[in-house]
Amino acid sequence: MTSSPRSASAPATIAVAGATGDLGFRIAKELLQRGATVRALVRPDSSSKPEIISLRQQGATITEVNFDSIISLTAACTGADCVVSALSGLREVIVGAQTRLVKAAVAAGVPRFIPSDFSIDFTKLPNGTNRNLDLRREFQERLDQQPIQATSILNGMFMDLLTGQAPLVLFGPKRILYWGDADQPLDFTTIADTAAFTAAAALDPTTPRYLRVAGEVASIRGVQAAASAATGEQFGLLRAGGLGLLAAMIKVTRTLVPARNEVFPPWQGMQYMHNMFTGRPKLEPLDNDRYPEIRWTPIREVLAKREQK
Template sequence: MTEPNASAAHSETSTIVLAGATGDLGVRIARHLAQRGATVRALVRLGKTGPAMADLREAGATVVEVDFNSVTALTRACVGADCVVSALSGLRDVIVDTQKRLLDAAVAAEVPRFIPSDYCIDYTKLPVGSNRNLDLRREFNQRLDQAPIQATSILNGMFTDLLTGQAPVILFGPKRVVYWGSADQPLDFTTTENTAEFAAAAALDPSTPRYLRVAGEVASIRDLQRAASAATGQPFKLLWAGSVGVLGALSKLTKALMPASDDVFPPWQGMQYLHNMFTGLPKLAPLDNARYPEIRWTSVREVLATRPPAEK
């Protein structure tokens, strides 16, 4: 454990290079880094446009257009940085190939620390082949472990925000909470905002270990049922959809029946993620929530309460 304000002493003099800065998580990380006094160098692809660019500049970041296919160009962008933070999102060409070039650039520029784009459940405890997207992160991190740089992966479970619709667990129409296996299995949830805030603190903390594990709330399916009922003022019931094995088989069948695509999050990928969580294998422990005590963790109930009244 570090001192309560371990990152604060370095914030005013730290330069952080942020890749994947135009994504939802990336913009939030940039904002929290700037709020902590860091100099933020946001790397974006050549010719990148969109509202995120304005958001980055408004947050105080310096936007740097760079060719992500060029280690030389990335190296120039990394010179003088104290940490490279990746919030890149994609498949093999991004998570393995682009991040490898970014890593090579960080090493060449003599950046002391690197935070990869993990932000997920604990894939180190899962068997290879159980989750495509997490296998890619595992593969990149094996390369990262061999590089002469201090690395820290941030593991945060599932983004709590997904429970408001994208994750097929809390069904607001029929007022049901769907689950597989045990309704008492502890599950890890952290909001995107809390994850970004923690990542910013970790980026400014030179003493971080190889892995940091956080959960805004550890909740079972029964806890989600209570949270949904409290947030909406309407009673939710549990709906058991079968064993964990059934969910695993269903994800494999769905993958086999769907045409191949470059979609990062097809339906079967979400099913793989839920299957992983319901097995209990990737449960985060021990938790590092107290490492930066200034962070206030947002509960599942608070997130569910943010849904528009018409959707509750």
């Protein structure tokens, strides 16, 4: 099946899978603000969620789809100029559902596909160091076998996690927790900025296989300076140990609390931190300047907003 050509004046049609999630919802909103025709692919039991109601009110088309059926997905993708996946889950979703989605996109004649990668550069990591990123690498191998123009967007760590979920900035004792080298450069990008960049990329037919962005590149000492500036109080450093100790802690935690069916068990976040502190998945070169209209949010601003709440 091939899609019909779109006139130069017609808005692009972007199909977004995972639009009920935080990132997917933001991507869909950014696309609508840019004048795109947005088709949100949702499961039949999610059409009454607040995010879907909001997107419908903003002009998005809500398309209920069976993610287990390539036929259903193909019908939902037909006529789209790009399919963006913001799906989140374990192997059945990241490998299984996304494989069906990209095959459906190919069958529908969609020219471009953006997978749900949104991470540090997992292409530089050895297998076994991060379960969730191993799944993305497994899907990458399948994706690259498909006759479709794919673009992965890599954004480091979501900067928003520094306000609590990622235990690096300890607001109580006013310390920055870390392992290894306090001068290792790390990549951080807010969810909102990642969504804005993804929307711009979805509307850009010239994107390469990978796009790498970082709202701010900062070492642990840089995070320390940002926290001190944001709060007006001096933060210190707390080195928990070397990377070998962190690796041992990951093994112990994974043994005691395996939580195999959870997407983000405690040891998964620890794996992500270990990956970042090794420096292996550092994003380079950065494509921050590709869309000049995007203003990148610094760490200090994110931490300051937490203080204001």
